Amino acid sequence: MYANGGQESERGKFMTRIAHLGLGIMGRGMVRNLRVGGHDVTGWNRSAPDLPSELLDLSLAPSISAAVTAKDVVTICLTGPDAQRAVLMGDDGVLCHAPVGTLIIDATTTDPELAREIGAAAADRGLRYVDAPVFGSRGEAWDGRLDFICGGSEKDVADARPVLESMAATIHHLGPVGAGAAAKLVGNLLVAAQLVSLGEALALARKSGLPDAALMGFLDVTDYSSALIRGVGRNTLAGDFSPHFYLRHMLKDARLITDHAHRLGVSVPMTAAAAEQFQAAVNHGHGDLNASGLHVTQFANAGLEKP
Structure with missing residues (x-):
């Protein structure tokens, strides 16, 4: 299945040698479940990661090149396009150091055009690339209940499936490389719209004196x-x-959605307005709150105290 080998684990299950790059909120949960699935995982992060107790024994590589050496699969979960370019396409990036035949599974929410660019560059180097962004957040990542939206060849997605199943509630193949990234933006458009409308509705309800439980x-x-x-x-x-x-990541995604839509000639006025609301909330210092931190600004705009 994998060009670089693989071996049996002590539990008799096929053990894939995986380098996982990105140990943030999502990446930590993903690594946890890759290990629960019996895979041999080496981690790497751009800064010293804050690991939970369950992952304190995780093998950490000092560099990308050290992480991906002799690995069957590289799984990736980064903050967005800028990080992707550096980690995948930089001078010390994955594409420079991964062995020929390595399967790269990239869960980063990104621009579909960049996903296709990375996929083409990977193919030129004899590597395989699947863009596989996820729906779900910290809890789903930790519990192995993510929904993966994949773009790539039939074979590459099929080969990625045993790895994804360790982390997934569901796996969906949408088409060639870039299709997963596009589908993720479609879904996040709906998330953005719900977050904005929910904040307005809750502010209206609170100002109307409606009891929260009812x-x-x-x-x-x-x-x-x-x-x-x-x-x-x-x-x-x-x-x-x-x-x-x-x-702040929701703001980044909203900008990705509007940029992608504009390139395709699709009018998305509601999403553009939502992006401005996310920007205002970030400007008010709420960027490190949950995406629903938008509601703090919406309540303030309604003359309400912080929820």
Whole structure:
């Protein structure tokens, strides 16, 4: 299956030698579940990672080149396009050092054009590339319940599947390289719209004097409800904005969506307006809150105290 080999683990399961690059909120959970799945994982991060106790024994490489040497698979989860260019295409990047035949599985939310550029550059070097961004945040990553949206060849996605299954609730193949990145932006457009409308609705409800529990009681059961409304709604009303997915990353994704849509000639006025609201919230110092930290600014605009 993998050009560089692989071996049996002590539990008798096929053990893939994996370099995982990026040990942030999402990456830590991904590594946890790769190891639970019986894979041999070496980690790398651009800065010293803050690892939970369960990962303190994780083997950490001092460089990208050291991390990817003699690996079957490289899994990646970074903050966005700038980090991707540096980590994958830089002078000390993955494409310079990964052995021929290595399968690269990139879970970064990015520009579809950049995904295709990376895929082409990887192919030129005899490497295989699957863009596989995810839906889910910190909890889903830690529990192995991410939804992977993949772009790549049929064979490459099939070969990626045993690795992804360690981390996934579901796996979806959308088409060639770049299709996963495009599908992720489609989904995040809907996330952005729900976050903005939920904040406005909750501010209106709070200003109207509606009790929080009764409000969520009917929002739970209506036909327009969603997991985001049910979960994020309760957290906002409780004033809980601990980061599962940073607001500054939501701003980055909203800009990616509008840029991608404009290149294709698709009008996305609601998403453009949402991006401006995310920008304003970041400007007010809320970028390191959860994406729902937007609601702090929306409540303030309604003349309300912080939720």
